[in-house]
Amino acid sequence: MENLIAIEHLTYGYEERPVLEDISLGIAPRDFILVIGPNGGGKTTLLKLILGILAPWSGTIRFHGETGGRLGYVPQSARFNRTFPISVFDMVLTGCIRADNYLKRHTREDEEKTGVILEKLALYGKRNDNITDLSGGQLQRVLIARSLVSEPLALFLDEPTTAMDATSQTDLLDLLTELQERMSIMVVTHDPTPYAQAYRHIACLNTRLYFHERGELDSATLERVYGCPVEILGHGIPHTLLATHGEEEKRP
Amino acid sequence: MSTILSYEFMQNAILVGIMASIVCGVIGPFIVTRRMVFISGGLSHTAFGGLGIAYWLGIRPLIGATAFVLAAAVLIGRQEEKNMSRNDLFIGILWAVGVAIGIVFIHMTPGYAPDLMTFLFGNILTVPRADVIITLFLVLIVSGAVMIFYNGFVAVALDEEYARARRLPVAALKMGLMILTALSIVTLIQVVGILLVIALLTIPVAVASELSMNFRRIMLLSILCGILICLSGLMVSYFIEFPSGASIILIGGLLLGAVKLTEHLRGRRPAGRPEGPGGRRKET
Numbered sequence: 001m002e003n004l005i006a007i008e009h010l011t012y013g014y015e016e017r018p019v020l021e022d023i024s025l026g027i028a029p030r031d032f033i034l035v036i037g038p039n040g041g042g043k044t045t046l047l048k049l050i051l052g053i054l055a056p057w058s059g060t061i062r063f064h065g066e067t068g069g070r071l072g073y074v075p076q077s078a079r080f081n082r083t084f085p086i087s088v089f090d091m092v093l094t095g096c097i098r099a100d101n102y103l104k105r106h107t108r109e110d111e112e113k114t115g116v117i118l119e120k121l122a123l124y125g126k127r128n129d130n131i132t133d134l135s136g137g138q139l140q141r142v143l144i145a146r147s148l149v150s151e152p153l154a155l156f157l158d159e160p161t162t163a164m165d166a167t168s169q170t171d172l173l174d175l176l177t178e179l180q181e182r183m184s185i186m187v188v189t190h191d192p193t194p195y196a197q198a199y200r201h202i203a204c205l206n207t208r209l210y211f212h213e214r215g216e217l218d219s220a221t222l223e224r225v226y227g228c229p230v231e232i233l234g235h236g237i238p239h240t241l242l243a244t245h246g247e248e249e250k251r252p
Numbered sequence: 253m254s255t256i257l258s259y260e261f262m263q264n265a266i267l268v269g270i271m272a273s274i275v276c277g278v279i280g281p282f283i284v285t286r287r288m289v290f291i292s293g294g295l296s297h298t299a300f301g302g303l304g305i306a307y308w309l310g311i312r313p314l315i316g317a318t319a320f321v322l323a324a325a326v327l328i329g330r331q332e333e334k335n336m337s338r339n340d341l342f343i344g345i346l347w348a349v350g351v352a353i354g355i356v357f358i359h360m361t362p363g364y365a366p367d368l369m370t371f372l373f374g375n376i377l378t379v380p381r382a383d384v385i386i387t388l389f390l391v392l393i394v395s396g397a398v399m400i401f402y403n404g405f406v407a408v409a410l411d412e413e414y415a416r417a418r419r420l421p422v423a424a425l426k427m428g429l430m431i432l433t434a435l436s437i438v439t440l441i442q443v444v445g446i447l448l449v450i451a452l453l454t455i456p457v458a459v460a461s462e463l464s465m466n467f468r469r470i471m472l473l474s475i476l477c478g479i480l481i482c483l484s485g486l487m488v489s490y491f492i493e494f495p496s497g498a499s500i501i502l503i504g505g506l507l508l509g510a511v512k513l514t515e516h517l518r519g520r521r522p523a524g525r526p527e528g529p530g531g532r533r534k535e536t
Contacts, residue, residue: 069419073414081286083285085461086467094414099421105403
C-alpha cells in the first residue's frame with residue numbers, strides 16, 4: 001500500500017547544529033507510529049517539519065493525494081496561549097480555519113461539525129466554558145477536537161499524555177485506537193508505556209532515526225539511541241535508562 | 253451643554269474621543285492577549301523622533317509621527333520574526349533612540365515648538381479639524397482590517413504554531429497586527445499623548461476583561477469603556493481645567509479599581525479569570 005507521507009533524507013538544524021540528519025520514514029494509511037528518543041533528539045522537530053511549521057535544510061516530504069492539506073496537529077498543551085479568552089466551542093471552531101478560508105466567516109457547516117466533534121469527545125456540556133477552566137485531560141481532548149474538526153487523514157500528537165491522569169490516558173488511548181480506523185497517527189512521547197498495545201511502528205530518534213519496526217526493539221538499539229545503558233521491561237517498549245541522560249527520560 | 257457642543261473644538265474632541273475608543277476596543281484586546289504592551293510602549297515613544305523631524309522640516313507633526321511609528325513597527329515586526337528571544341532588547345533600544353532623535357531635532361529647530369507638550373501629554377481639546385479627518389481614515393483602516401482578518405488574527409494570538417500548521421500566512425498576519433497597532437497609537441497620541449498611550453490601550457481592555465471572558469464581547473465592552481472614560485475625562489478637563497490626557501487615564505484607573513472592587517465584593521469573576529488580564533492561570 002502506498003504511503004500517505006514519504007520522508008526522504010530529511011536534514012534540519014538550529015543555527016549551525018543539525019538536529020535531524022538523513023531521516024527517511026514512511027507513514028502508511030492507518031499507521032500508528034510512536035516517536036521516542038532523548039530530549040533534544042529531534043522528535044518535535046520532525047513533527048514540525050512534516051506539518052510545514054519548519055522548512056527542512058535538505059530532503060523531501062511527499063504527501064499522497066490531498067494528505068498534505070489534511071494534517072491534524074495536537075500540540076503540547078503548554079504551547080498555546082492559555083490565557084486567551086475563548087470558549088471551548090470557539091477554540092474547536094478555530095480548527096476549521098485554513099489558508100483558503102481565514103478571510104471568511106465561519107460557515108454553519110463548520111459550526112455543525114464542531115458540535116458533532118464536541119459531542120463525540122464528551123465535551124458538548126463544556127462548550128461554553130472558558131478553556132482556562134478545564135483540567136489537563138479535558139484541555140487535551142479540546143486540542144484533539146480542534147484537530148479532528150478539519151477531518152484530517154493523518155493526526156500528529158506531541159506529548160499528549162503529559163498532563164493526564166491514568167483514567168484520562170486510558171480514554172485517550174481508546175479514542176486514538178478508534179481514530180486509527182480512519183487515519184494515520186503519529187505520537188511523540190517521552191513515555192511509550194501507555195501505547196504498548198496500540199502502536200504499529202516505533203521510531204527512535206536521536207538526530208538519526210535508529211529503528212522503525214514493531215517487535216524488534218532491543219536493548220542494543222535503545223542504547224544506541226540514548227547513548228547509555230537501557231533495560232527492556234516488557235512488550236519491547238517500556239524501558240528504564242540505567243544511567244543519567246535527562247530526568248524526564250527515566251521512566252519505567 | 254448645547255452651548256459646549258456648539259464649539260468646534262469640543263465637537264472635534266468628542267469625535268476624536270469616540271474614534272480613539274473604537275481603536276482601543278478593536279486593537280487593544282489583541283495587544284493585551286499577544287503580550288504586545290511593551291512593543292506598544294516602544295512604538296509610541298519612537299513617535300517622538302518623528303515629531304522632532306517634522307518640527308525641523310516644518311511639516312504637520314502627525315505625519316512625522318505616523319511615518320516614524322510605522323517604520324518602527326516594520327522593524328520590530330521583522331526582528332520578532334527573525335529572533336523572538338531578543339526582541340525586548342531591540343524594542344528598548346528603538347524606544348530610547350526614537351526619543352533621542354526627537355530631542356535632537358527639536359533642539360535644532362529654531363523658535364518654539366508650540367504643540368510639543370500636547371503630543372507628549374495629550375490635549376484632546378486642541379485637536380484641529382484636519383487631524384479629525386486623518387483620525388477618521390486611521391480608524392476606518394484599523395477597524396476594517398480587523399474585521400477582514402479577524403479569524404487570522406485570533407488564530408495567531410491563540411496559537412501561532414497551530415496557525416502555521418494550518419498554513420496561515422502567520423508572518424504577514426503578525427506584521428499586519430504590528431502595523432495596525434502603530435496606526436492605533438498615532439490615533440491615541442492625540443488624545444492622551446505619547447507618554448500615556450499604553451494606558452489607553454490597556455485600561456479599557458482590563459475593565460472589559462473583568463466583565464467578560466468572550467473575546468468579541470471584550471472588544472465591544474472595551475469600546476464602550478473607552479468612550480466612557482474619554483468623554484468623562486474631556487468634561488473634567490473642560491470644566492475644572494485639568495490636563496485632558498491625565499484626566500482620561502485617571503478616570504480609567506478609577507473605573508478599573510471600582511469594577512475590580514465590585515467584582516471582589518460580589519465574590520465573582522468571569523469564568524477562568526482569577527485576577528484580570530494576565531492574572532494567574534488556574535492550574536489543574
